[in-house]
Amino acid sequence: MNKIKAAIIEDEIPAGRLLHKMLSGLRPDWEIVVLPGSVEGSVKWFQEHPHPDIIFLDIQLTDGISFTFIEQTQPESMIIFTTAYDEYAIRAFTVNSIDYLLKPINRERLAEAIEKFERLTARYGNANLSSSSNELLNLLKNISNPEKKYRTxxxxxxxxxxxxxxxxxxxxxxxxxxxxxxxxxxxxxxxxxxxxxxxxxxxxxxxxxxxxxxxxxxxxxxxxxxxxxxxxxxxxxxxxxxxxxxxxxxxxxxxxxxxxx
Incomplete structure (x- = not known):
């Protein structure tokens, strides 16, 4: 079995390091990279490297919201969102991503999300489960603009x-x-x-x-x-x-x- 490649995109350096430590403890055989917590830096990395199997993606990055990253890279990876948004607002992401993790990240919840990823990839494979970028973009834009007015x-x-x-x-x-x-x-x-x-x-x-x-x-x-x-x-x-x-x-x-x- 090929080694799982994971990327962490987190705008807070201590949070990124902690998540890396937790991931390494839970899955020591994974190849994990921590990317710059910015849209610009992460986009550049994705342009120069093969897309990983899974991304742990913070919604709010240092230079913008993560939908800009998704828009520019069209990632082929499965996604787990990390966020400080409340559960009611964020649960829609479970439709188009594997899961979401509320900050501060709980080790047990992280383990559950990883196990879900492994079950899905074992059953369907990554090719059939990479997130729909257009639907993710719409969800991200709606949540990042909670006061949006809809047509009446x-x-x-x-x-x-x-x-x-x-x-x-x-x-x-x-x-x-x-x-x-x-x-x-x-x-x-x-x-x-x-x-x-x-x-x-x-x-x-x-x-x-x-x-x-x-x-x-x-x-x-x-x-x-x-x-x-x-x-x-x-x-x-x-x-x-x-x-x-x-x-x-x-x-x-x-x-x-x-x-x-």
Whole structure:
């Protein structure tokens, strides 16, 4: 078995040294490197070295938030976040990373996170489990901007007049032939001049979830969830959608977390 390579990116030197000591004690056979606790320094290292198997990544670095590092390096590594943020705010990261560790880091929690990493890599391999950079970027940006204002209405044009459509009246959005439609709770459809990707950024993630490439649904529209083949699930909404709304096996954990808020 190849030796596991781990990188620690931590803006506080004593904290980085302590984490290195704890990791070395728990996994003496790992190859561990402590990188500069800055976006610039860490990006430079990643440009010059193979990506490690796992990164212990502090959210707040000396010269910026860690999403800048992720944006610039697109890491192929699995990620465990280290952070001083409270648990409620940070638990969303468990959807797209292995785990998170609250500071000061507890040795038992570190051991649990390592064991989780080892179970996942043994079962799936790193290639299938490296974090989705785009989703991580969205999560990091949302948490680093907790006062972010989400869209509450749309200006719609039709019948030679303009009118407003309230977000709270929308059951779901869907895309068809590169056109985005909003479907209200009453079943009326309206063309929206935004892609589903843009809508995902502008709508409150506590209310709306991107089930797949075609649909973005409101939690209030869900009527029933059923198992489907190949580990997928089907979501039934009201008013009914003309096609099956499927959620892939990879996104089911994220959806369960979303529904459990």
């Amino acid at each position: 209405r749309f200006l719609i044009s039709g019948d030679e007049k303009l009118y407003t459509l309230q977000v709270e009246d929308i059951a779901y959005f869907y895309s068809e032939n590169k056109i985005t439609f909003a479907v209200t709770k009453e079943g009326k459809e309206h063309i929206i001049d935004l892609s589903l990707d843009k809508l995902s950024e502008q709508l409150n993630p506590d209310i709306f979830f991107r089930t797949n490439r075609q649909t973005l649904i409101s939690v209030h529209a869900i009527q029933k969830i059923e198992n489907y083949f190949l580990g997928k699930i089907i979501v039934q909404v009201k008013p009914p959608f003309k096609d099956k709304i499927t959620v892939s096996r990879e996104k089911i954990a994220a959806m369960k977390l979303w529904l459990n808020y």
